[in-house]
Amino acid sequence: xxxxxxxxxxxxxxxxxxxxxxxxxxxxxxxxxxxxxxxxxxxxxxxxxxxxxxxxxxxxxxxxxxxxxxxxxxxxxxxxxxxxxxxxxxxxxxxxxxxxxxxxxxxxxxxxxxxxxxxxxxxxxxxxxxxxxxxxxxxxxxxxxxxxxxxxxxxxxxxxxxxxxxxxxxxxxxxxxxxxxxxxxxxxxxxxxxxxxxxxxxxxxxxxxxxxxxxxxxxxxxxxxxxxxxxxxxxxxxxxxxxxxxxxxxxxxxxxxxxxxxxxxxxxxxxxxxxxxxxxxxxxxxxxxxxxxxxxxxxxxxxxxxxxxxxxxxxxxxxxxxxxxxxxxxxxxxxxxxxxxxxxxxxxxxxxxxxxxxx
Amino acid sequence: xxxxxxxxxxxxxxxxxxxxxxxxxxxxxxxxxxxxxxxxxxxxxxxxxxxxxxxxxxxxxxxxxxxxxxxxxxxxxxxxxxxxxxxxxxxxxxxxxxxxxxxxxxxxxxxxxxxxxxxxxxxxxxxxxxxxxxxxxxxxxxxxxxxxxxxxxxxxxxxxxxxxxxxxxxxxxxxxxxxxxxxxxxxxxxxxxxxxxxxxxxxxxxxxxxxxxxxxxxxxxxxxxxxxxxxxxxxxxxxxxxxxxxxxxxxxxxxxxxxxxxxxxxxxxxxxxxxxxxxxxxxxxxxxxxxxxxxxxxxxxxxxxxxxxxxxxxxxxxxxxxxxxxxxxxxxxxxxxxxxxxxxxxxxxxxxxxxxxxxxxxxxxxxxxxxxxxxxxxxxx
Numbered sequence: 001x002x003x004x005x006x007x008x009x010x011x012x013x014x015x016x017x018x019x020x021x022x023x024x025x026x027x028x029x030x031x032x033x034x035x036x037x038x039x040x041x042x043x044x045x046x047x048x049x050x051x052x053x054x055x056x057x058x059x060x061x062x063x064x065x066x067x068x069x070x071x072x073x074x075x076x077x078x079x080x081x082x083x084x085x086x087x088x089x090x091x092x093x094x095x096x097x098x099x100x101x102x103x104x105x106x107x108x109x110x111x112x113x114x115x116x117x118x119x120x121x122x123x124x125x126x127x128x129x130x131x132x133x134x135x136x137x138x139x140x141x142x143x144x145x146x147x148x149x150x151x152x153x154x155x156x157x158x159x160x161x162x163x164x165x166x167x168x169x170x171x172x173x174x175x176x177x178x179x180x181x182x183x184x185x186x187x188x189x190x191x192x193x194x195x196x197x198x199x200x201x202x203x204x205x206x207x208x209x210x211x212x213x214x215x216x217x218x219x220x221x222x223x224x225x226x227x228x229x230x231x232x233x234x235x236x237x238x239x240x241x242x243x244x245x246x247x248x249x250x251x252x253x254x255x256x257x258x259x260x261x262x263x264x265x266x267x268x269x270x271x272x273x274x275x276x277x278x279x280x281x282x283x284x285x286x287x288x289x290x291x292x293x294x295x296x297x298x299x300x301x302x303x304x305x306x307x308x309x310x311x312x313x314x315x316x317x318x319x320x321x322x323x324x325x326x327x328x329x330x331x332x333x334x335x336x337x338x339x340x341x342x343x344x345x346x347x348x349x350x351x352x353x354x355x356x357x358x359x
Numbered sequence: 360x361x362x363x364x365x366x367x368x369x370x371x372x373x374x375x376x377x378x379x380x381x382x383x384x385x386x387x388x389x390x391x392x393x394x395x396x397x398x399x400x401x402x403x404x405x406x407x408x409x410x411x412x413x414x415x416x417x418x419x420x421x422x423x424x425x426x427x428x429x430x431x432x433x434x435x436x437x438x439x440x441x442x443x444x445x446x447x448x449x450x451x452x453x454x455x456x457x458x459x460x461x462x463x464x465x466x467x468x469x470x471x472x473x474x475x476x477x478x479x480x481x482x483x484x485x486x487x488x489x490x491x492x493x494x495x496x497x498x499x500x501x502x503x504x505x506x507x508x509x510x511x512x513x514x515x516x517x518x519x520x521x522x523x524x525x526x527x528x529x530x531x532x533x534x535x536x537x538x539x540x541x542x543x544x545x546x547x548x549x550x551x552x553x554x555x556x557x558x559x560x561x562x563x564x565x566x567x568x569x570x571x572x573x574x575x576x577x578x579x580x581x582x583x584x585x586x587x588x589x590x591x592x593x594x595x596x597x598x599x600x601x602x603x604x605x606x607x608x609x610x611x612x613x614x615x616x617x618x619x620x621x622x623x624x625x626x627x628x629x630x631x632x633x634x635x636x637x638x639x640x641x642x643x644x645x646x647x648x649x650x651x652x653x654x655x656x657x658x659x660x661x662x663x664x665x666x667x668x669x670x671x672x673x674x675x676x677x678x679x680x681x682x683x684x685x686x687x688x689x690x691x692x693x694x695x696x697x698x699x700x701x702x703x704x705x706x707x708x709x710x711x712x713x714x715x716x717x718x719x720x721x722x723x724x725x726x727x728x729x730x731x732x733x734x735x736x737x738x739x740x
Contacts, residue, residue: 031671071667118664118737119671 005029006168007116008125009108010063010070012055015127015171017062017190018179022170023125024066031119032063032070033112037079037200061189075111082106084201088214091207091242092221094267095340095356098155099199105158105291113163123166128152130351131172132164135294140164142293142351147175154309157344157354161293211242225270227252230263230279238272241265247280247336264339281333285316285357287343288325292353297345304346305330307337307357313346325358362673363719367559367712368508368536368652369677373602374561374713380605381563384598392595393584406597412604413568416611417553418546425569425587426600430535430556431459433569434502436580436591437531437552438463441500442472443578448499449473453485453514454695455507459554460533461691464502477503481697483512483643487519494526500552501530505537509692509708510643511652513541517548524549529575535559535567539610540618540649551575555607557599561713562606566599613713621711622650624720628709629653635728642693642706653709656693656702660734665707668730674723677708 008020010032023030034056056072063070083103090097112124129145129152142164144153159167171179183191198205208222215221221242226234236253238244244251248262252274260274285307290296297303299321304313305328315331328343337357344354384405390398392406407421414421427433438460442450452464454476468474475493478486485503494501501523506513516532523530531552534543539560545553552575557566571577571590583592610617632655633639642654657665666678678690693703709723 069667069671073663115664118661118734119667 003027004123005121006123006125007031007033007112007119007121009112010034010059012058012190013196014183014190014193015179017188018182019125019127019170020062021066021186021188024068030068031121032059032068033115034059034072035075035108036072037075058190065188073115075107078107088211090340091211092215094241094265096245096338097340098342100155101158101342104155109159109163113166123168125168125170127171128156128169129171130156130169132167132169139294144349145172150176153351154306154342154344157342157351158291159293164293208243220270223270227274228271230273230275235274241267241270241272244272246338280335282337283330283333285328285337285343286325286359287328287355288358290324290326290353290355293351297352303352306344306346307334308341360673360722363722364675365709365711365723366675366677368708368710370558370564371561371712372714373563374606374609376609377562377602377605381598381602384601392597402597406595406600409600409604413607416607417570418544419570423570423573425571425590426595427567427569427591428565429567430554433554433567434459434533435463436569437554438500438502439467439580440577441529442467444576445499449475449496451475451477451493451498451501453477453479453503455479455483455692456502456504457508457533460502479695482646483507483510483696484646485514487515490519490522494522494528498528501528504533506541506649507692508536509690510654511649512643512646513648520548520550536649539614540651545570557603557606560606560610563599563602566596566603568603618650621715624715624717625650625653625711628720628724631724632727636731651711654706656706657731658702659738660731661738662706664734665730672726678706
């Protein structure tokens with residue numbers, strides 16, 4: 001492997017710590033960077049995720065241990081505009097956004113690459129569980145990480161394809177237990193840090209807190225409205241449509257004669273649509289805001305689609321393609337297809353691209 | 360090339376004379392100055408001797424010197440200590456104060472104290488034309504730094520101090536950056552309170568002092584065993600005090616020579632950078648400046664990238680001020696001077712010190728223009 005000058009994003013978690021360590025071990029010239037994405041002083045309570053100030057301190061300690069320079073970049077303004085505002089707007093529009101996808105696609109990688117280039121770096125790296133490889137033509141391709149439990153390819157479909165040649169994912173061939181083992185062996189202070197599953201700007205773990213503070217508790221998305229059946233018949237009350245996610249059962253109340261699930265929302269009417277377990281299954285998905293990491297698959301192509309993080313991919317066919325959106329026909333109906341979430345298209349382990357579930 | 364440290368306004372290495380003077384206090388002369396026994400008496404004598412040495416350099420009485428745990432603490436004690444003596448009176452400071460004053464003043468304001476912030480002109484000099492009106496409101500304290508830490512602009516402290524003295528208002532000056540570069544004789548200048556710090560002049564970190572002119576009433580911030588005339592409780596840092604006294608004597612003894620030598624180096628750096636980067640802007644250019652500071656704006660070059668690239672090439676300078684995370688923030692000093700954010704953003708501070716050499720200046724002159732050119736090309740892309 002040729003030696004590169006790499007800017008590695010270090011959140012302070014064990015994954016990015018080991019990613020940086022592996023790059024150093026491989027003989028690359030490595031510079032660590034931590035993105036400060038929001039103002040910690042405005043966050044009440046102890047910070048729980050690895051994007052907090054504590055994360056910066058941990059990242060700094062690891063960089064020091066590895067003997068590499070480490071810098072903190074304040075990206076708060078761009079992050080707020082591109083990720084948090086979008087997150088709030090999507091919920092207000094009745095969708096279930098995926099801020100990590102948004103961040104990776106719009107903010108993090110572009111920004112890292114730009115900043116890295118200014119420092120003379122020719123590659124950027126993160127601690128994502130994904131792999132870079134080349135196809136038979138030599139073009140770069142993005143693959144799932146080998147650890148099926150940790151694979152994060154789902155979050156990376158939105159990357160600008162021109163960035164691929166400069167990406168490195170040092171953890172792609174490792175499993176999480178192996179990563180922890182490496183961290184211990186290297187004596188990294190972050191070796192035993194717990195997993196952070198929360199969204200970095202939702203320190204309380206409840207996204208509704210962010211919506212309440214940014215939209216105001218009186219906003220239509222957070223105000224009570226009608227629970228309706230698919231045919232429009234009122235069957236109860238809800239607490240604000242943005243508090244509901246497709247597939248959710250909680251918060252609907254009982255006494256409906258059968259178990260009901262959220263099927264979707266109608267923001268204009270402030271309604272939450274509910275239905276049965278059977279109603280929750282769909283065999284067609286409309287996907288917009290597409291991004292392709294390689295050639296766009298043709299209509300009629302057989303692909304696998306993943307509609308949630310950690311969900312298994314389902315066989316599908318690209319049935320139609322127009323106006324920047326595609327229709328996918330699923331071999332087997334899928335449960336809880338949530339508008340706003342990502343639909344990521346794979347062929348085996350290769351990420352073809354993806355988009356936002358429109359309907 | 361050995362790494363080049365050009366950030367002496369941030370901190371300095373401890374001078375070997377200072378270290379040698381401190382070591383005995385860490386080992387055999389370790390006593391607590393408050394103890395009655397011989398160890399205590401010895402430590403007390405050393406502490407008071409250090410205080411007297413410091414006082415002598417400043418031209419004041421030893422009883423007017425309170426040791427603190429640094430410049431920030433001295434600033435806090437001066438501002439809040441005064442504000443507490445007359446809770447209803449306003450406090451006054453300038454827009455370009457160090458955060459040790461600005462944030463303290465803002466904290467007082469949040470607690471209900473009225474705050475007046477004196478503006479600065481484009482050169483970085485405090486505009487005190489409104490001060491006579493403000494003084495009629497009988498503020499508890501007026502605080503204007505002696506020399507600014509970012510751009511090096513020297514402030515009209517004599518005039519402001521005199522105005523305040525005539526009005527019977529306590530005047531505080533943060534002289535942390537001025538110390539060692541400007542003659543500070545408090546028997547010649549009517550300031551009531553003055554903050555200084557050891558680590559900017561080759562002394563240890565965590566040691567500072569507040570001069571409190573006799574008769575200036577002040578309330579303590581830290582309570583305890585009545586140390587430092589009841590104004591700063593906590594067992595005294597005897598080694599630190601000795602280090603500070605040694606450093607301040609050295610700095611004062613070498614001051615005139617230092618100013619000439621470093622001033623010439625700074626001027627050479629400034630002239631060469633201007634010549635090689637023609638649109639480079641020297642901030643606070645028209646102000647009287649400390650001879651050790653050069654603050655420049657490089658239009659079209661990302662200052663953060665400039666700072667980090669210099670660091671990767673072994674040259675340590677600074678940009679704006681770092682927040683708790685270490686990320687670079689735009690400079691409040693430059694924006695207060697009326698410099699637009701797109702020019703205040705890309706600014707860099709070179710600060711020279713005792714160990715700075717001619718070769719180091721030459722090296723910076725040779726690499727800086729190339730770095731600027733490369734970053735500009737990349738930003739233009």
